[in-house]
Amino acid sequence: MFVIDTHLHTCLSPCAVLDMHPAGLVDAAIRAGLDAVAVCDHNSAENVAAVARAGRAAGMAVIAGMEITTAEEAHILGLLPDIEAALALQAKIYSLLPGRNDERVFGPQVIANEHAEVLGFDEHLLSGATTLSVDRVVAAIHDVQGLAVASHVDRERNGIIGQLGMIPQGLALDALEISSRTTLPEGRAAFAPKGEFPLVCASDAHEPKDVGKAVTFLLLGEPTLDELRRAFADKDGRAILGGGRPMEDLALHILDLAQNSIEAGATAIEIDLLEYPSADRLIIEVHDNGRGMDGEILAKATDPFYTTRTTRKVGMGLSLLSEAARAAGGKIEIDSKPGVGSRVRATFQYHHFDRAPVGDIETTLMVLLVSHPDLDIRFKHCLESEAFELNANILRSSGANLASPDGLATLREAIRKGEAGLGRPSVSPRLHS
Amino acid sequence: MTVAEAAGKIQGTVVAGAACAATREVRGGYASDLLSDTMGNGREGDLWVTMQKHVNIVAVAQLKSLAGIVVVNGRQPEEAAVARAEEEHIPIISTQLPAFDVAGILYSQGVRGRRSA
Numbered sequence: 001m002f003v004i005d006t007h008l009h010t011c012l013s014p015c016a017v018l019d020m021h022p023a024g025l026v027d028a029a030i031r032a033g034l035d036a037v038a039v040c041d042h043n044s045a046e047n048v049a050a051v052a053r054a055g056r057a058a059g060m061a062v063i064a065g066m067e068i069t070t071a072e073e074a075h076i077l078g079l080l081p082d083i084e085a086a087l088a089l090q091a092k093i094y095s096l097l098p099g100r101n102d103e104r105v106f107g108p109q110v111i112a113n114e115h116a117e118v119l120g121f122d123e124h125l126l127s128g129a130t131t132l133s134v135d136r137v138v139a140a141i142h143d144v145q146g147l148a149v150a151s152h153v154d155r156e157r158n159g160i161i162g163q164l165g166m167i168p169q170g171l172a173l174d175a176l177e178i179s180s181r182t183t184l185p186e187g188r189a190a191f192a193p194k195g196e197f198p199l200v201c202a203s204d205a206h207e208p209k210d211v212g213k214a215v216t217f218l219l220l221g222e223p224t225l226d227e228l229r230r231a232f233a234d235k236d237g238r239a240i241l242g243g244g245r246p247m248e249d250l251a252l253h254i255l256d257l258a259q260n261s262i263e264a265g266a267t268a269i270e271i272d273l274l275e276y277p278s279a280d281r282l283i284i285e286v287h288d289n290g291r292g293m294d295g296e297i298l299a300k301a302t303d304p305f306y307t308t309r310t311t312r313k314v315g316m317g318l319s320l321l322s323e324a325a326r327a328a329g330g331k332i333e334i335d336s337k338p339g340v341g342s343r344v345r346a347t348f349q350y351h352h353f354d355r356a357p358v359g360d361i362e363t364t365l366m367v368l369l370v371s372h373p374d375l376d377i378r379f380k381h382c383l384e385s386e387a388f389e390l391n392a393n394i395l396r397s398s399g400a401n402l403a404s405p406d407g408l409a410t411l412r413e414a415i416r417k418g419e420a421g422l423g424r425p426s427v428s429p430r431l432h433s
Numbered sequence: 434m435t436v437a438e439a440a441g442k443i444q445g446t447v448v449a450g451a452a453c454a455a456t457r458e459v460r461g462g463y464a465s466d467l468l469s470d471t472m473g474n475g476r477e478g479d480l481w482v483t484m485q486k487h488v489n490i491v492a493v494a495q496l497k498s499l500a501g502i503v504v505v506n507g508r509q510p511e512e513a514a515v516a517r518a519e520e521e522h523i524p525i526i527s528t529q530l531p532a533f534d535v536a537g538i539l540y541s542q543g544v545r546g547r548r549s550a
Binding site: 069071072073098099102105106127128129157433 | 467468469472473485486487489492495496511
């Protein structure tokens with residue numbers, strides 16, 4: 001399973017900060033716990049090779065890309081097979097991109113190497129629009145064997161729906177991107193209610209702090225474009241498991257708690273998500289049979305600078321959850337005994353203005369069940385008096401191989417049906433400014 | 434007609450660059466919601482009628498030395514756009530009227546899209 005942010009800008013984009021030089025971008029991606037990134041500057045690929053080199057040096061997979069502005073001023077991402085394809089597409093785009101940049105007005109367009117050294121300034125008007133209509137941009141991306149993804153479809157400005165009023169019928173997009181403004185369930189309901197397009201979540205980060213603000217969880221053999229292509233098409237056992245905002249969505253906080261449990265050696269995890277709007281209460285409880293924590297570690301658990309993880313710095317989980325609970329008039333309680341297990345309970349005021357949205361539970365369950373085929377997971381989601389329960393062992397004992405393509409579909413179906421049964425009111429589509 | 438006077442005719446409020454709105458002359462008009470189009474076809478001294486409200490409208494106005502920007506349909510320019518407009522002395526008018534009415538009123542007051550016409 002790979003955590004990927006498919007839409008990052010470098011300092012080449014006039015609206016991005018200088019700290020997004022190739023090595024800075026890779027560094028931010030590592031800190032965000034990403035497995036791979038795609039570099040997509042506006043109408044140019046000048047920095048892609050340097051990011052790829054910085055990525056190679058740091059062990060971060062880098063996918064080449066470009067965010068192309070159509071004549072209608074919609075943004076379309078091209079995710080590309082390699083640097084050669086990126087340069088070929090760049091040559092075409094440059095020939096159809098009128099104007100020169102005035103950096104006092106739009107900002108500098110910095111070409112940098114992987115050592116944070118400035119090599120020069122690109123002079124094309126990268127913030128401008130190409131003369132290619134949206135269908136021709138999609139065709140140009142496909143010409144170099146790339147994947148065409150409509151950027152931030154939930155955003156009015158430069159989103160395809162904001163600019164064109166709709167997604168033109170027959171447009172051969174490979175996926176739609178939902179920005180960090182929208183949860184995945186809202187995005188599905190608004191833009192692909194019948195599964196018309198695969199959806200990816202990406203940050204569109206222009207500065208380091210936003211890298212990984214929205215991510216997609218993908219089941220791939222390796223983080224390459226060819227594998228992405230298969231995952232978008234739900235082929236050969238490759239799949240998009242889900243996505244969301246790791247710092248915000250409660251569903252991804254739950255995923256983080258469960259991953260903590262797994263790292264603590266848990267073989268069984270019970271997850272409760274209890275929503276009681278009528279009592280103004282939302283409760284998350286994760287209970288495991290892992291190693292547990294002793295008093296000293298327990299005391300440090302909600303310290304944002306403390307982590308037992310050595311692989312990546314997502315040990316921020318507990319402190320972030322604690323912060324999210326407190327911001328919503330609640331709190332976090334940790335009850336843990338070495339050798340017995342841990343129980344983490346977070347409470348929130350349901351209707352509190354600052355209560356983070358639940359996000360996509362489907363993502364949480366898909367990622368956990370697919371990446372940990374032997375784990376005993378019991379999940380319970382209550383909304384008032386309705387409940388959806390899922391027991392991984394019962395699913396498996398009914399013969400479902402959760403790692404097979406059929407198993408994935410069965411699992412997704414079971415989760416969707418269960419979640420829909422809770423009767424959550426539907427959300428109306430909305431474009432953000 | 435100054436930008437401030439134009440604001441009065443189209444029931445608009447000057448939400449940025451008030452000082453220069455009082456003195457800057459409107460020499461023509463241009464209406465478009467595509468920034469690239471305005472970059473290509475807007476002329477110095479034009480009052481630009483648009484529904485776009487993000488910070489890049491100020492950059493375009495600055496680049497083309499436009500007289501100012503009219504944001505229509507009751508839309509409010511984003512905070513960043515207002516701040517940038519204040520810095521760059523670009524007046525922004527916000528009006529409840531739609532673009533069609535704004536252009537009609539300005540035309541009736543002698544503002545023209547084609548200077549030679």
